[in-house]
Amino acid sequence: MTDILSWIDVGPVANIPRQGARTLQTETDRIAIFRTLDDQVYALLDRCPHKQGPLAQGIVHGHFVTCPLHNMVFSLETGEAQGPDDGCAAKVECKIVNGTVRVGLTELQAGLRHAG
Amino acid sequence: MNHVPAAIKTAKARLVVIGNGMAGMRTVEEILSRNPDKYDITVFGAEPRVNYNRIMLSPLLSGEKGFDEIVINTPEWYSENNIHLYSGDPVVSIDRNRKVVISKSGTETEYDRLLLATGSDPIIIPVPGHKLNGVVTFRDVDDVDTMLGAAAKGGPAVVIGGGLLGLEAAVGLQARGMNVTVLHLAGHVMERQLDPSAGYLLAQELERRGIKVITAADTGEIVGTENVTGVRLKDGTMIPADLVVMAVGIRPNGRLATDAGLTVERGIVVDDVMTTSDPAVFAVGECVQHRGQCYGLVAPLFEMAKSCADHLVEIETLGYAGSVTSTKLKVTGVDVFSAGDFSGGGDTEEIVFRDAGRGVYKRIVLEDGKIKGAVLYGDTSDGGWYFQLMKDGQDVTELRDTLAFGQAFAGGAAGNPLDAVAALPDDAEICGCNGICKGSIVSAITEKGLTTLDEVKGHTKASASCGSCSGLVENLLAATLGGDYQVAAVKPICTCTEHDHDSVRRLIVAKKLKSMPAVMQELEWASSDGCHVCRPALNYYLLAAWPNEYVDHGASRFINERVHANIQKDGTYSVIPRMWGGLTNPRELRAIADVADKFEIPTVKVTGGQRIDLLGVKKEDLPGVWADLNAAGMVSGHAYGKSLRTVKSCVGQEWCRFGTQMSLSMAVELEKMTWGSWMPHKFKMAVSGCPRNCAEATIKDFGVVATDGGWDLHVGGNGGIHVKATELLCKVTTDEEVMEYCGAFIQLYREEARYLERTAPWIERVGLKHVQDQMVDDAANRKALFDRFKVSQQKAQIDPWAERASQGVDAHEFTPLPMVAAE
Numbered sequence A: 001m002t003d004i005l006s007w008i009d010v011g012p013v014a015n016i017p018r019q020g021a022r023t024l025q026t027e028t029d030r031i032a033i034f035r036t037l038d039d040q041v042y043a044l045l046d047r048c049p050h051k052q053g054p055l056a057q058g059i060v061h062g063h064f065v066t067c068p069l070h071n072m073v074f075s076l077e078t079g080e081a082q083g084p085d086d087g088c089a090a091k092v093e094c095k096i097v098n099g100t101v102r103v104g105l106t107e108l109q110a111g112l113r114h115a116g
Numbered sequence B: 001m002n003h004v005p006a007a008i009k010t011a012k013a014r015l016v017v018i019g020n021g022m023a024g025m026r027t028v029e030e031i032l033s034r035n036p037d038k039y040d041i042t043v044f045g046a047e048p049r050v051n052y053n054r055i056m057l058s059p060l061l062s063g064e065k066g067f068d069e070i071v072i073n074t075p076e077w078y079s080e081n082n083i084h085l086y087s088g089d090p091v092v093s094i095d096r097n098r099k100v101v102i103s104k105s106g107t108e109t110e111y112d113r114l115l116l117a118t119g120s121d122p123i124i125i126p127v128p129g130h131k132l133n134g135v136v137t138f139r140d141v142d143d144v145d146t147m148l149g150a151a152a153k154g155g156p157a158v159v160i161g162g163g164l165l166g167l168e169a170a171v172g173l174q175a176r177g178m179n180v181t182v183l184h185l186a187g188h189v190m191e192r193q194l195d196p197s198a199g200y201l202l203a204q205e206l207e208r209r210g211i212k213v214i215t216a217a218d219t220g221e222i223v224g225t226e227n228v229t230g231v232r233l234k235d236g237t238m239i240p241a242d243l244v245v246m247a248v249g250i251r252p253n254g255r256l257a258t259d260a261g262l263t264v265e266r267g268i269v270v271d272d273v274m275t276t277s278d279p280a281v282f283a284v285g286e287c288v289q290h291r292g293q294c295y296g297l298v299a300p301l302f303e304m305a306k307s308c309a310d311h312l313v314e315i316e317t318l319g320y321a322g323s324v325t326s327t328k329l330k331v332t333g334v335d336v337f338s339a340g341d342f343s344g345g346g347d348t349e350e351i352v353f354r355d356a357g358r359g360v361y362k363r364i365v366l367e368d369g370k371i372k373g374a375v376l377y378g379d380t381s382d383g384g385w386y387f388q389l390m391k392d393g394q395d396v397t398e399l400r401d402t403l404a405f406g407q408a409f410a411g412g413a414a415g416n417p418l419d420a421v422a423a424l425p426d427d428a429e430i431c432g433c434n435g436i437c438k439g440s441i442v443s444a445i446t447e448k449g450l451t452t453l454d455e456v457k458g459h460t461k462a463s464a465s466c467g468s469c470s471g472l473v474e475n476l477l478a479a480t481l482g483g484d485y486q487v488a489a490v491k492p493i494c495t496c497t498e499h500d501h502d503s504v505r506r507l508i509v510a511k512k513l514k515s516m517p518a519v520m521q522e523l524e525w526a527s528s529d530g531c532h533v534c535r536p537a538l539n540y541y542l543l544a545a546w547p548n549e550y551v552d553h554g555a556s557r558f559i560n561e562r563v564h565a566n567i568q569k570d571g572t573y574s575v576i577p578r579m580w581g582g583l584t585n586p587r588e589l590r591a592i593a594d595v596a597d598k599f600e601i602p603t604v605k606v607t608g609g610q611r612i613d614l615l616g617v618k619k620e621d622l623p624g625v626w627a628d629l630n631a632a633g634m635v636s637g638h639a640y641g642k643s644l645r646t647v648k649s650c651v652g653q654e655w656c657r658f659g660t661q662m663s664l665s666m667a668v669e670l671e672k673m674t675w676g677s678w679m680p681h682k683f684k685m686a687v688s689g690c691p692r693n694c695a696e697a698t699i700k701d702f703g704v705v706a707t708d709g710g711w712d713l714h715v716g717g718n719g720g721i722h723v724k725a726t727e728l729l730c731k732v733t734t735d736e737e738v739m740e741y742c743g744a745f746i747q748l749y750r751e752e753a754r755y756l757e758r759t760a761p762w763i764e765r766v767g768l769k770h771v772q773d774q775m776v777d778d779a780a781n782r783k784a785l786f787d788r789f790k791v792s793q794q795k796a797q798i799d800p801w802a803e804r805a806s807q808g809v810d811a812h813e814f815t816p817l818p819m820v821a822a823e
């Protein structure tokens, strides 16, 4: 990934439902933050490469999400479309630090707001 | 204050150990084995006894072992090795400038080297009542004594925490005659070590032994005045208890180190030779944090002990590099094993092996041809082998096909399932329900010339009951007949399973499977948590089969059904309030207009189903929109669901000069009876007041058309790409009959159709005659269907909008995450 400009703390893991997702609005983008059944968190831009479907609204299974609009399946780990479909959802860095979720924003996603 | 002169006089370096537990004493043993003359050793232990094997507290509790059997270092061992032991005398502070430790009794002891091995403290959740008598943790012999005291009186016990420790405590107390309930916050027990499938099997086994397990249980309060009398959950459930064991986790004990100014984060920070931020002070065991990691198992501690000892006796050492751990539950008769990272996903692939008959589940996660993690239940004999392969980072590509069968098969010929059944002995049981073994099936096939599964069923009864062994029987047919056998083409639901929709539905009922993990385990799902195809289907089947018991699983529903609105191409939503039978009034219309203004809803449209559609609502606004609509008396129109959508009507006898029946009120009543019902697919109805059929009832799933003497009931129509007109189900005379037939028809559809199959293809598949046989000609069955429908409606008719607008249900769906902080 490109350089992380800032890590945004978005609160405890428990705020994201298992096998579900929440979104984070930045100045330029909406980011989908997923929590899998085994409590891993991942983030992708909340825009499906197919027709901009909001990926956060999809069904999360294993470490994949299915786009709610036309059922393309994406790996949460790499953003790659699975199966016969081509395309890649933009991956955003995301990690758990002491139980809280942190999302890494690059210059692009953070917009002009430079954090310290 | 008394000094310790012995230590001062000697020329040997003085080593003081704080903590007379497993890691500290193992390090001392390792030092002695390397160089017994290097140090003068003094040990302080808070517990008034010698060092014992803490992990054996579980068998001590259950009575399988006595204290003598779990002692590691006897009093003689300490004296033989010239170790000065202060037991029952904890160290209260460390003075690093003077290099002395001060104990509770006031003893000051100087050191050249200090080793911290203070272990960890059990976490106590600070709910009201946590200090009552009878609330204990599970960490040392005193705790066990307290538990045994309580157990001697029998009665109910509650264990808070369904992890390794909590379950061992539960089983121990159960063995001592207590009536145990385990409360666990997560969705399945031992969620850190086990995936949901293994957790399901384990919970089932515990329940079988009489231990009650409540998952998703959030403790609100421990109740009692002086002594504990029970535990109340946040949802109000009260569970009586004379003893409450808190086993919710441990926290590294770094208090002394913090006070002494050493670097402590989650645990005492150490390097690879276990040195703390002070080069004269070392730490081992659960109290440390090494490379960001804290451990709660003995294997890593023993590795730490070696590196630390090497360093302390000044032997060249590679140092400790962190541990990969594996877990086993020490409950006699329950085999559970897990190791490594078994979360899966991404570039990993998983091998899932399930044998529902034997209660076996194995899941091995591979990455780049290597084992990354494993979870085993029911048959853990190969746990050690997988763990070794994993630690060695060995490439297992060659073994892949037989990996799940274990070491015995490794490299053998049994590369495919056919060879595997061929390799089974003749007395291997194939059909558990009917107790049929392989030999009888094979001889039936050869002697009677059987060639199909049905013939085998007929002749041997194998797979004739629950059917879960039909795959094995087919493999046997194939193995016996060779190329002559064609496995019948079933169309599995998805790649997660070999079962088709019908067999899954049948088995859910036959085997009383009431949860998603239950279905996935018992029906031998090939993935750990399904996919977007099977999960919504299973969710529906479970809901339909167990309307009073199954709790709807939001994460297995499509977004529209999860947020109760229709997603649009730009990610906004449409909101369609219910208008019973298509009727509305000025008050409702005003409320709709106000909502549209207030939330700046861009488009308002009349739908094909006689409703008003508010399009372009932002997701965050949904609860607000619903609240306002609710306030005007409107509820969800379910225009988004695989459920009853709309009942259209014409103005009928109420107004129309041609009308022969009250179509308006009939439509309203039908809609009031059926709204909220989940179905295999969307379901539409219409009622026309005369045969002119202005409500277009003959392209609906259930259409009602008035005649002079009553009503014609039509079924199985739809618009759409392939327009299909209804077929006439029957004619009825009274309004009550319309209601009963409607409910019975819906229920038959709900019970028989496959998920995402509308009534038209369903009826095409089963035949109209079948439907008529079931619910027109058979009055008793019709009544039974209708009754079951009414039962399922009791739980279904709760307005999902109200729950979300005013009761906070699924609040997470509608608000984005906040930015708490940035760095």
Ligand SMILES: Cc1cc2nc3c(=O)[nH]c(=O)nc-3n(C[C@H](O)[C@H](O)[C@H](O)COP(=O)(O)OP(=O)(O)OC[C@H]3O[C@@H](n4cnc5c(N)ncnc54)[C@H](O)[C@@H]3O)c2cc1C
Pocket: B018, B019, B020, B021, B022, B023, B024, B044, B045, B046, B047, B054, B055, B056, B057, B058, B089, B090, B091, B092, B117, B118, B119, B120, B138, B139, B140, B165, B168, B253, B256, B284, B285, B286, B287, B295, B296, B297, B298, B299, B301, B328, B330
């Ligand atoms: C019931 C139970 C079952 C377990 N089962 C397993 C299992 O199956 N497998 C597994 O790998 N692990 C198991 N464990 C975990 C294992 O026992 C621990 O990981 C191990 O004991 C940790 O060793 P330690 O030396 O770091 O801490 P401990 O063994 O706890 O030793 C620390 C000692 O330091 C003493 N102490 C603390 N502060 C002071 C002070 N200021 N002065 C003097 N002394 C002090 C404490 O009293 C304690 O005796 C189990 C634990 C329990 C409680």
Ligand code: HEM
Pocket: B649, B650, B651, B656, B657, B658, B692, B693, B694, B695, B696
């Ligand atoms: C013999 C043929 C028909 C006659 C005489 C007839 C007559 C009528 C009459 C009198 C009304 C009531 C108008 C009112 O006062 O509100 C009506 C309504 C309506 N008709 Fe027909 N109709 C016929 C066939 C159809 C057909 C074939 C369709 C569509 C397939 C249709 C669609 C409608 C619709 C949608 C309404 C409005 C219903 C409502 O919402 O109340 N009609 N028709």
Ligand code: SF4
Pocket: B650, B651, B652, B653, B656, B657, B658, B659, B660, B663, B688, B689, B690, B691, B692, B693, B694, B695
């Ligand atoms: S179906 Fe008959 S009763 Fe209904 S509106 Fe049309 S003509 Fe009138």
Ligand code: SF4
Pocket: none
């Ligand atoms: S016909 Fe239905 S699916 Fe097609 S554009 Fe119109 S609303 Fe959408």
Ligand code: FES
Pocket: A048, A049, A050, A051, A052, A053, A067, A068, A069, A070, A071, A072
């Ligand atoms: S927008 Fe995601 S699959 Fe079409």
